[in-house]
Structures are given as structure tokens and as C-alpha cells.
Amino acid sequence: MKLDFTHTQAAHCENGVTTSLLRHHGVNQITEPLAFGIGSGLFFIYIPFMKINNGPAIAFRTQPGLIFNRTCKALGIPVARKKFRSKEEAEKILMECLAAGQPVGCQVGVYYLTYFPKEYRFHFNAHNLIVYGKEEDNFLISDPVMEMATSLSSYELERVRFAKGAFAPRGQLYYPKEKREVTNDQVKKAIKTGINRNINLMLRIPGPIAGIRGIRYTAKKISQWRDKLGPKKAGSYLAQLVRMQEEIGTGGGGFRFIYAAFLQQAYAYHPIQELIDISKEFTRSGDIWRSAAVQAAGIYKGRIGSQADFNVMSDYLNAAADIEKQAFQALAKIKWKA
Amino acid sequence: MKKDELPQDLGALGKITGEVCYVVDESGNYTTVLSNGWEVKSSALEVAWKDVEQRIQAAHQKVLNKEASPILFFMELRVMDIPIVAAYTGIWKWQVKKHLKYPAFEKLSASRLAKYAELFEVSVEELKTMKVDET
Numbered sequence: 001m002k003l004d005f006t007h008t009q010a011a012h013c014e015n016g017v018t019t020s021l022l023r024h025h026g027v028n029q030i031t032e033p034l035a036f037g038i039g040s041g042l043f044f045i046y047i048p049f050m051k052i053n054n055g056p057a058i059a060f061r062t063q064p065g066l067i068f069n070r071t072c073k074a075l076g077i078p079v080a081r082k083k084f085r086s087k088e089e090a091e092k093i094l095m096e097c098l099a100a101g102q103p104v105g106c107q108v109g110v111y112y113l114t115y116f117p118k119e120y121r122f123h124f125n126a127h128n129l130i131v132y133g134k135e136e137d138n139f140l141i142s143d144p145v146m147e148m149a150t151s152l153s154s155y156e157l158e159r160v161r162f163a164k165g166a167f168a169p170r171g172q173l174y175y176p177k178e179k180r181e182v183t184n185d186q187v188k189k190a191i192k193t194g195i196n197r198n199i200n201l202m203l204r205i206p207g208p209i210a211g212i213r214g215i216r217y218t219a220k221k222i223s224q225w226r227d228k229l230g231p232k233k234a235g236s237y238l239a240q241l242v243r244m245q246e247e248i249g250t251g252g253g254g255f256r257f258i259y260a261a262f263l264q265q266a267y268a269y270h271p272i273q274e275l276i277d278i279s280k281e282f283t284r285s286g287d288i289w290r291s292a293a294v295q296a297a298g299i300y301k302g303r304i305g306s307q308a309d310f311n312v313m314s315d316y317l318n319a320a321a322d323i324e325k326q327a328f329q330a331l332a333k334i335k336w337k338a
Numbered sequence: 339m340k341k342d343e344l345p346q347d348l349g350a351l352g353k354i355t356g357e358v359c360y361v362v363d364e365s366g367n368y369t370t371v372l373s374n375g376w377e378v379k380s381s382a383l384e385v386a387w388k389d390v391e392q393r394i395q396a397a398h399q400k401v402l403n404k405e406a407s408p409i410l411f412f413m414e415l416r417v418m419d420i421p422i423v424a425a426y427t428g429i430w431k432w433q434v435k436k437h438l439k440y441p442a443f444e445k446l447s448a449s450r451l452a453k454y455a456e457l458f459e460v461s462v463e464e465l466k467t468m469k470v471d472e473t
Contacts, residue, residue, distance in 0.1 A: 009355075011357070011360060054389065054393075115354075117353065119383055123417060123418060145357060147355045147356055165418075165425055166421070168425065235385065239381075239382040239383075239385035243382045248357055251358065252339055252344075257359070257361070261360050283362060286339060293379070296378075296382075297377075297382065300382065
């Protein structure tokens with residue numbers, strides 16, 4: 001059984017799944033940047049009391065699962081999402097969906113994901129892919145970060161669907177429940193909703209560790225890492241920051257470039273010059289994040305490593321925070337015409 | 339990032355798939371281009387694996403000194419931590435923690451040993467001796 005489904009590659013897995021599933025349901029307006037922006041995907045958080053792979057827990061995007069839910073909701077499409085206790089039940093429901101002609105989004109862990117390169121296989125459980133058919137014992141897989149569609153045996157798929165640890169997927173699957181026509185007016189409204197929610201997330205979220213304040217908090221911590229952790233561990237921490245920011249799925253510059261692309265596409269629906277201008281600011285911020293990554297690489301490769309070098313790193317983050325703060329404030333001031 | 343500035347430094351992922359990056363073209367519009375990788379991030383990944391390698395070596399030495407049990411070695415080898423081992427085996431976290439110590443490991447029942455061996459994808463014999471053929 002093979003559903004009529006077009007594999008499309010995306011920068012980020014959840015954006016990609018969202019875009020492909022919605023397109024499959026005839027929402028032709030949707031693109032990866034639109035899904036990301038409407039789902040208010042841009043974020044920053046540094047959770048100081050949590051460790052991931054013995055390094056700092058830093059994220060440049062919103063919590064897994066939210067982009068799909070928010071984007072569908074904003075476009076008036078009901079979402080089906082299920083978790084399972086039993087592996088048999090998880091496969092049964094998946095097969096029922098396929099039989100009903102519905103490609104299905106699945107949350108999976110990457111440690112046992114056989115088609116990923118070994119270097120990428122950590123115990124990371126918030127990856128997303130689409131199952132769009134089954135031939136003999138192989139499930140047909142559209143993994144948005146891969147150029148080509150691929151496949152997993154039923155055992156391999158079960159294993160990644162039931163990966164354990166933080167964000168354990170527990171067989172989770174999701175899909176748009178109904179096919180509904182989406183009008184351009186709905187997209188317009190959804191864009192506004194997405195931007196407004198992102199303004200709140202970045203500017204008004206309480207506490208010091210998230211949003212713009214979270215970036216400044218991280219900047220301050222980085223300037224202390226060399227003394228507190230010693231040069232070697234500080235280097236490893238910076239390497240982890242760079243991986244969260246640049247690795248597979250971010251589109252570069254910690255999702256800032258995707259967000260800039262979103263604002264450009266938003267302009268097609270809301271012809272307001274500010275959107276183009278503010279888009280450029282996010283590009284600038286993304287570029288600063290990239291410069292910070294180059295600086296960090298100098299440190300973890302041992303080419304540089306004085307306190308002054310850590311301070312430069314910290315300054316980059318503060319500069320990005322300044323730009324993003326102003327950009328979101330400018331977005332908050334936009335006078336929407338419709 | 340401008341289109342012509344996108345790095346193409348072949349990395350581990352680049353050998354399998356190009357990854358989508360968002361870049362600005364000559365007229366200032368966003369577009370996507372596939373990248374084979376960026377040296378800055380492949381070296382970050384290298385740092386992460388070097389750290390893992392060191393943890394494995396340190397655990398190996400600790401087991402030889404009987405300061406820790408082979409469970410610690412295999413936990414590091416499989417890039418796991420106590421909560422992950424506990425979740426996969428169904429053994430309580432505090433018990434896993436205890437089993438990381440050599441004396442507790444020596445007293446483990448055959449069924450417990452089998453559970454750990456299964457998770458680490460080795461035989462019970464290999465689990466005890468830490469002799470595994472990894473390629």
C-alpha cells in the first residue's frame with residue numbers, strides 16, 4: 001500500500017511534517033516559513049538546571065508538537081493526536097490511518113533511526129517524520145530533513161516510535177483530522193495571530209531564562225563559563241550551543257533565517273513595508289548568531305580561549321538580543337490593515 | 339546569510355543528504371539552498387563525540403579498578419544516562435544507580451543481567467568482560 005503523497009524536504013522536521021501534511025489536505029498556500037511563523041516557532045530558552053548529553057539545555061525554537069498544533073488551529077483544521085501504551089495498538093492505529101488514505105506524522109527518537117548517520121544518533125526524541133505507506137514489511141517514510149523518501153522495517157519503526165528518555169514519543173502520531181478549504185483571509189489572520197503570539201513569547205514571557213531575557217542570561221553565563229567550568233568543559237558547552245543553533249533542522253542562524261523568510265512571505269498577504277524591513281533585522285540577527293558560532297569554534301578548537309574571547313562571544317549574544325528585541329517591538333507596533 | 343556565503347564543507351550528514359538552508363539571493367529575497375555542511379558545526383559535533391569517547395575510556399578504567407560496574411561502561415558506550423537506562427529496562431532509577439557500583443553488579447540475578455545485556459545489545463558474557471567487537 002502506497003498513498004499518493006509527495007515527499008518534500010524542509011529545513012526543520014516539524015515544519016516539514018506540518019507543511020507536507022497540510023499540502024496533502026489541499027492547503028496549497030502553506031510553506032515551511034509560513035508553518036514556522038504561524039506556529040510561532042521562534043524562541044530561545046536556556047534551562048540552567050537541566051543537562052542534555054552532559055551539556056547545557058538550550059533551544060532556539062518552541063516546544064515540540066506546538067508548531068503543528070498551532071498552525072492547524074490557526075487555519076481552522078482540527079488535529080488528531082494520539083499516544084499509546086501498547087506497541088501493537090500503536091501499529092494498528094497507524095495501519096488504520098494508512099488504510100483510510102491518511103499519511104501520518106510520527107514523533108520518533110533518532111538513536112535507533114537506521115538511515116541517519118551514526119554521528120547524529122544521540123538519544124534525541126523529538127524528531128518527526130511522515131509514514132505514507134507500507135510495502136511488505138517496510139513502512140514508507142518521508143523524513144523532511146532528507147532529500148529522498150526512505151523506509152523503515154516495522155521493527156525499526158516501532159523501535160524509534162517507542163524510544164525512551166526525555167520527550168519519549170510513546171508511539172505518538174498526529175494528522176489533520178479533516179480536509180478543509182483554507183482561504184487566503186484565513187492565512188492572513190493566522191499570520192497575524194502567529195506574529196502576535198511570538199511577540200509575547202520573546203518579549204513578555206516571565207522569568208529570566210526564556211525569550212530575549214534568556215539570550216542575555218545565556219550571554220552572562222557564557223562570560224562566566226571559562227572560570228566556572230575550566231577551558232575544556234567551557235569549550236564543550238559552547239560546542240553544544242552551536243549544535244543546537246546550527247545543526248540539522250534550524251535552517252541556519254538558530255531559526256532566525258526561517259523567521260526572516262516567514263516575514264517576507266507574510267508581506268505577500270499583508271503588504272506592509274515594515275514586514276520587509278523587520279525581516280532584514282532577523283537576517284542581521286541570524287548573521288550575528290553565525291558569527292558567534294565561528295567565535296565559539298575558535299574556542300572549542302583551542303585556537304583562542306582567553307577570557308576576552310569568551311567576552312566577545314557574550315557580546316555577540318547581547319547584540320543579537322538587542323536586534324531581536326527591537327524587531328519584535330517593531331512587529332508589535334505594526335498597524336494591520338485587515 | 340547571503341546565498342553565495344553558504345558553506346559547503348562536506349560533513350557526516352552531507353554524505354547522506356544535503357540540508358535545506360535559508361539564504362538571501364541577489365535581489366534580497368529568501369530562497370533555500372542545500373548545504374553539504376559547515377566546518378564550524380562538524381567540529382562542534384566532533385567535540386561532542388570526543389567527550390563521549392573520554393567518558394567511555396574513564397568508565398572502562400573505573401571498571402578495571404573495580405570502582406564501577408560494567409553497566410557504567412556500557413551506559414557511556416551507548417551514550418545513555420541513568421534515566422534512559424531505567425526507562426528502557428524498566429528497572430528503577432535508584433536501582434540502576436546502585437548497579438553502577440561493582441559489588442551490587444556482582445550480585446545481580448541472571449534475569450537482570452539479561453535485561454541489561456539486551457539493552458546494550460551484547461551477550462551477558464560480553465557484559466561482564468566488557469569485551470565487545472564494535473565496528
